[in-house]
Amino acid sequence: MNYIYELHRTMMTQKVILVYEGDFTQETTKSILSMAERNLDSSGEDSGIKRKVFNVMVEALQNIVKHSSEQGMRAGSLLSKSAIFLISKDDKQYCVMTGNPIAKDKVAQLTKDLNDLNSKDKEGLKEMYKEIIKNTQISEKGGAGLGFVDMARKSGEKLEFLFANMDAEHDFFCLKVNIAREKE
């Protein structure tokens, strides 16, 4: 049972204020958002920072919801339930982090898209956003293809990501979005 203490210590040292592991639906998204919002409110966070964190959380959570249904993963299977969502907070920044399984054949395209996004400045991202919103149709999974662009714009920082090997068909896609607490 030592892992309980170890998990607790990890969360303390990493300054994790909220973690959710399991099945992701619109209902769990709403619960997580309301918990995180209460936390932000009670800490008296600046309303502008609060809105940015909320914004990034929504896009990150809805990405997982859409992605896990898109993967057509069998309900109840280990893979469908293996997504994770975390928020950490220190003096300098909030970090919104997600991890979810992704088919290996999707990794190359996603890497390319995220690198492309990370190469753009503020104006470049704005143009990209306008270009996508003008031309996109809402996909069957309900996405507009704008989630990552919006996260990059709202955070004002590069999106950090990593793919960890899971099994022959899947990688675990880890994403970290930083939101500075000090206003520039």
Added chain:
Amino acid sequence: MDILNLKGTEDTPTILLDKKNGIFEISGRSLPEDSAEFYRPVLEWIKAYGGEPNASTDFTFKLEYFNTASSKLILDVLSALEDIKGMKILWYFHDDDEDMEEAGQEFSELVEVPFEFKTY
């Protein structure tokens, strides 16, 4: 014309479209699971209104937050309003919410309809 009146929830906005009383407003939070489905009745209402609009229409957006899937549908709503004569968009944003102000400006650059920006 029937009034379209949708009460807001934690993930959907309040919508009131009332031709007779000249009230056209979308307010609150918009992050529904299925944004296309949620906005379908709004787009249908606007289409019908476009056939017999008032002489002038002030259409209010007073959003606290919307997700990216909603932003696409908001653009669809604005595009539907674009073709109606006497249309003006009143875009409200909280006075310290630069992102909402910028979002309104971006929408105004994407459609040919006058925007008036207001703080609350």
